[in-house]
Amino acid sequence: MKLYESTSILRPVQVETENDRVVEKMQEILTQSGSNILKVDNSGKKKLAYDIQHEKKGTYITLQFEGPPTVIAELERFQRMEDHVMKFMTVSINPADLVPVEPPEQPEGEDAGDGGIQ
Numbered sequence: 001m002k003l004y005e006s007t008s009i010l011r012p013v014q015v016e017t018e019n020d021r022v023v024e025k026m027q028e029i030l031t032q033s034g035s036n037i038l039k040v041d042n043s044g045k046k047k048l049a050y051d052i053q054h055e056k057k058g059t060y061i062t063l064q065f066e067g068p069p070t071v072i073a074e075l076e077r078f079q080r081m082e083d084h085v086m087k088f089m090t091v092s093i094n095p096a097d098l099v100p101v102e103p104p105e106q107p108e109g110e111d112a113g114d115g116g117i118q
Contacts, residue, residue, distance in 0.1 A: 001036075001066045006090040009058040010078060012045050019059055022084050026063060029075050033069025051085045064093070 008026075010019050023040065030037055043060040065071075067102065072090055079088040 003093045006063045008061045008088040009086045010082045012057040033071040035065045035066045040066040
């Protein structure tokens with residue numbers, strides 16, 4: 001199985017449940033095809049560099065997953081048909097380029113939380 005990253009720009013809607021529905025459907029398509037979802041990142045609403053379908057902002061969603069090449073056609077078919085998806089792109093990524101997500105370091109000791117001021 002190969003590693004892929006799919007980035008989608010969704011319409012900025014007032015009710016976030018619509019975008020959540022689209023993301024859940026994309027995850028469902030991936031899991032039904034036997035893919036392993038590694039990361040789901042909702043970067044939120046951002047200003048676009050240029051208008052897309054008369055929209056000035058878009059919600060950025062990134063999915064990283066491991067799966068067979070056949071899943072790409074099904075995922076992109078859904079994204080083409082879904083009205084909330086304005087743009088999308090899926091690329092193959094090198095496993096060496098993946099950066100492991102580590103939890104933030106916790107300060108140790110009682111004096112660690114004072115910011116170093118004495």
